[in-house]
Amino acid sequence: MHKLLAASALSLAIVLPAQANNYVIDPTHTFVIYEIGHFGTSTNRGRFDKKEGTVQFDRAARTGKVEIAFDLTAISTGVAPLDKHLQSADFFDTAKHPSAKFVGDRFVFNGDKVAEVGGTLTMLGKSLPVTLKANLFNCYMNPLVKREVCGGDFETTIKRSQWGMNWGLNMGVPDEVRLLIQVEAIKQ
């Protein structure tokens, strides 16, 4: 931590002004898709469509913080009865826990690109650590909004039972769920 503080202080001294910039999650280019195996044959996918969040990001200081919340009642698999089942107490129990939240504050950089974001995923009222690995990361000047946009593709694999989501484990429905995350955030 002292090393990190020292490095931050150093970058503050060299790259002035270095301050965290605020970004707002672009909901039109931010989605989470889950993947879970189906009878060892194919992969079922579903998508979370409603979300909001903010990012503070300082490339010079190599720090950041992201907070993003997903409305679990807006789950979309393309199969209406499955959407319903996923919202029931067997899975997300949205009557009691309508949203999931990720708070990430451990940004790991590779050069000036974010390589990894560690944080906490809260689901079903339980908060556990997860690390999102970047498959892609980039910042660009968006010609439509005329602002800098930063984002990328991230992924992680979680064990749903850790959050108490156990339905079907005894019938061979896998515990491991891969999360694919597209995220873009617009500089304010």
Add this chain to the structure above:
Amino acid sequence: MTRLGAWAALALLLPPAAADPVVYRLDPAHSFVHFEVLHFGTSTLRGRFGVPEGLVELDRAAGRGYAWVRIDTARVDTGLPAFDARLRQPDLLASDAHPQATFVASSFSFDGDQVRAVRGEFTLRGIGQGLELRALRFGCHRHPQLQREVCGGDFEGELRRADFGASFGMPFVANRVRLVLQVEGIRQ
């Protein structure tokens, strides 16, 4: 195409004397075409189409297979209704003029009794182009409720949307489109 029409189309593809042909009807609850395209070199846009109708015949002993799959282009689902509407426009999916896209394949390669790759013709916006789908996994299981064999897997392929005349938004949104298919077929 009507259901009868689909069977007729399949029948046209079939050789007169297949050794041990088994026909599978794709299960719309476990068959989806997902697409992935890079957005501003930064993150991956994803969307999906359901598969309302698809028939596959496998003759594993003879190492042959035939497939006919239909998607309805107006049913594109990205999670953003405004984006879906934009995709249906004449310069992208052209859903009014070309409501259906089809994949017709009669070149299957096997590894033992596992399907490894399927080559055929994909028709989008009325333009047919060769497309190869490679199996990421393939398997069969006995469905506990249906009490029937279900075969399927995950397949991936790649196309260039400009080859089909759907070039709006390039190069900000990439030409290269990755297709990821979940397919499961119920033995008839």
